[in-house]
Amino acid sequence: MARTAPPRTALVAAGLALSLLLSGCSALAKTLEGGSVAGDFPSRNVEIMVPAAPGGGWDLTARQFQHVIQEDKLLPDRSVSVVNVTGAGGAVGISKLVTKNRKDPHTLMITGLVMVGALTLNQSQIKVSDTTPIATITAEQEVIVVKADSPLKTLKDLVELYKSDPAKVSWGGGTIGGTDHITAGTLVKAAGLDPSKVKYISYSGGGEATAAILSGDVTVGISGVSEFEEQITAGKMRVLATTGTEPVTVAGKQLPTMKSEGYDAEVQNWRAIVAPPDIPDADRKRLVEFVTKVNTSPEWAEIRKKQGWTEFFKTGDDASRFIADETTRVQALLKELGIV
Amino acid sequence: MSASEEAATPGVRAADVEVEASRLVRIIAAIVLIVLSATFLVGVFDIRSPKGFDPAGPRFFPLLVTTAWLLFSIGYLIEGLRSPKTAKAEGDRAWFEPVTLSALLVLYALLVVPLGYLIATALLFFAAARVLGSRQLIRDIVVALVLAIIVYVAFTRFLDISLPEGVLGL
């Protein structure tokens, strides 16, 4: 697997005048490099930007995507590279995409629910819907767990405890305003309770959150299924519910969902692939076809299975609509959670 | 202050104390520190916090840190004012070299992407060596080029880490 570890080629528009100057320079270089005349994809090498550090979910998605494209030779004569642009939960990456890469169909970016939350939290002017969505590709289920010896046996127990006194429940999960936080808020809202009382403790990653759950520091933990799978299998954590529509099986046991437990709520940690704004319609169509080819590849299905991702494929306008809806929902929810 | 210092740590330390800055410079530094910390202390009130100054909220630590900073800065000012007026200051102070080096680094930061790693780095090395007093033109040029090429090739070709290609397009 060819890795171009950490990111490199470009400067990031950071609000500093000098970086603006620089972006001017390399944008110019790009234009000189070979024109983005209407509808010419794929006329150059393609770059997939990961707006986060190597090693995370977005990065893995991009690299597996790249892998499938190379294995199946979906872009003959062209190469695909993965570039990481880190910063501010993806805000730096997306701002580069919509300013510097504008109109360039050869730069794609991975995004997802987490970025929607982060941009809301950062009070960013740029939104995910400012890009040209190509397709949503995968989704990961979230799981709500407690320590194995917790008195809480079902999701209902948890909701009842919260109802009796919200201060008695501390919710542990990842970044504030991220998928885990959104999950907590969604559940509480679906139970008809006040999300502003949610005592959410953020941890820097699944590992740290796992430690906090096992030590009994937090009452309940939320993260992606794969993050807790090992502990669940080992019997150190009990699952109260997963958050998708389809039930998930871990260690041969089918897990309940929020829906099956009687709460009309659903959270999917979806990931999507987007292009810069203002690309020609013809290119968008070709990109959709291209991504569809990846999605239908048996190789991709294999990867999905291995990584525990569910297929979550919406293209073109469906994808745009979905992303717009999610943005509205998340913005409202974060407001109700009292963090923006 | 320095009297009790000496008393507490006799011997080796005394020789080690290198008073490089004059009393005036120290007093100016103390004032800069006081202004900075006071500004940041005021800045605490700009931090978005639904909980106000609750110890569990985002303002509590900044308040502690900036207050401590301000107090220590005042302490430092007092230390400076009390220091003997005859404190030994370094004779001819050379500002030219550090300022030029800083300017070089700013240029490097701006140019490394458009020019490319190789050229920018060779230029940085050469210019920095000259500023730092090297007088052997040929040696400096050769070392600059060789170093830049080795680093570039080693990182991009063997370690698979991309560095900006720039105008050379290598």
Next chain:
Amino acid sequence: MITLSVGGDLLNGFGTVLDPMNLLWAVLGVTLGMLVGILPGIGPALTIALLLPITFNFSDPIGAFIMFAGIYYGAMYGGSTTSILINTPGESASVATAIEGHKMALKGRARAALATAAIGSFVAGTISTVLLTFVAKPIGSLASHFQATDYFAVTLLAMVAVTALVGHSMVRGLLSLTVGLFIGLIGLDSLSGAPRYTFGSLRLLDGIDVVIVIVGLFAIGETLHVASKLRSTPDRPAVLEKGRLRTGYLTKSDWKRSWAPWLRGTALGFPFGAIPSGGAEVPTFLSYSIERRRARKKGRDEFGNGAIEGVAGPEAANNASFSGVLVPLLTLGLPTSATAAVMLAAFQIFNVQPGPQLFENNSTLVWTLIASLYIGNLILLIMNLPLIGLWVQVLKVPRPLLYAGILVFACLGVYSLSGSGYEVLMALLIGVVGFFMRKLDFPIAPVILGVILGPTMEEQFRRALVISNGDGSVFFTRPLSLVIIVLTVLALFVPYLPRIVARLRGTQPAHQRLTFGEDD
């Protein structure tokens, strides 16, 4: 613990590592790690992040992990080498080493400093790997009992180390610390999501990477400082005391003064690495302050002037903490340091999930990894003792070329953090601060302590308070936290006890100014 089966598994692990191909990967890993790690301003964590992708090309995870262990040890030693020789640590764990190590180099004792670091690393690495082999599981489960209040108490304990780092003046030392704490505040507050001191810049939302702070303060700050003194100090080649490889470049008295700090460093490094509080920084700084205090108690205070104990202890602690870090990583899947997080990513790339099941599901991999730690340590020692003679030649490089080179590598290091010139500018800004700190005789190390410990301290403090609904008594009602807090208080005041008692008895005329300005 079934020791017998551990022995058998480990033997199998050695069998795999000693396969010629795997041995080659180990040597290659150590060499690469050392070559990159020795570049000034590029520390172990960065080296690993840079080199990790190479191991992704392996189809076989075992070879990859053997190489990875080699890279880590090599990078760690390479990092110490530059800290000692030219005072440019690339990461926080070698900051403590740099303090005395560089002073030793200035006195012509570079060989001895490098040797005590190499041998100490070997001793600590080996002992802690033995510990990892046999007590991984019990210690691992202990780590999972740590709660927010306990973490907070640990960071408090680590803060005590500042007393050993303040230098000549308490006021300046504490100012350095607060500036470090302030830098740590910059960015999005992780618990509330509120931006703090970001001045509207997107870049600052993530805070300032500690690598930038270290490279800026040390590599760039030092270069600017040297540049300003060019005219007053002629460029003369450093003196180098002779040393003999046969005695490990150490004199009899060096050996006598080093062995105990090695062991104490190991004793600190392993457990502190194993509890999830951030890996090597806490034990290295603690080791430094302990060695300093012991030296003073014995009336031999060479500290601040090139004391070999100040290199031996922190280096051993640094190396031992790595095996410690592996304990929660392997047994629980908890990454407790930046390096561990990178390793976790590597595990996941190979579809290996560390955690309670790892020892059963991937037994060969785990035991091979552990066996490769023993081998990696040995390779490092065998390669490095003879190489010391070569490394010290760095000191003979003409000053303009040496410092121009430091600038080049410092820029490379910070540039590769995210691939933009922005980091270079930020490092320069911090370098200018470091320059003035040198001019005004402010100690540098407390800044790093503040940047590293401040955020953890605040985070854990606030988490504990939120969980307890604002009840501050939690810090004193949990036995573990209470014990650590009592230790902290003892560590702070015991050294002063004789003086305080004497003063209370009136046997000594009171100083006009109490502890203010004290050097301890």
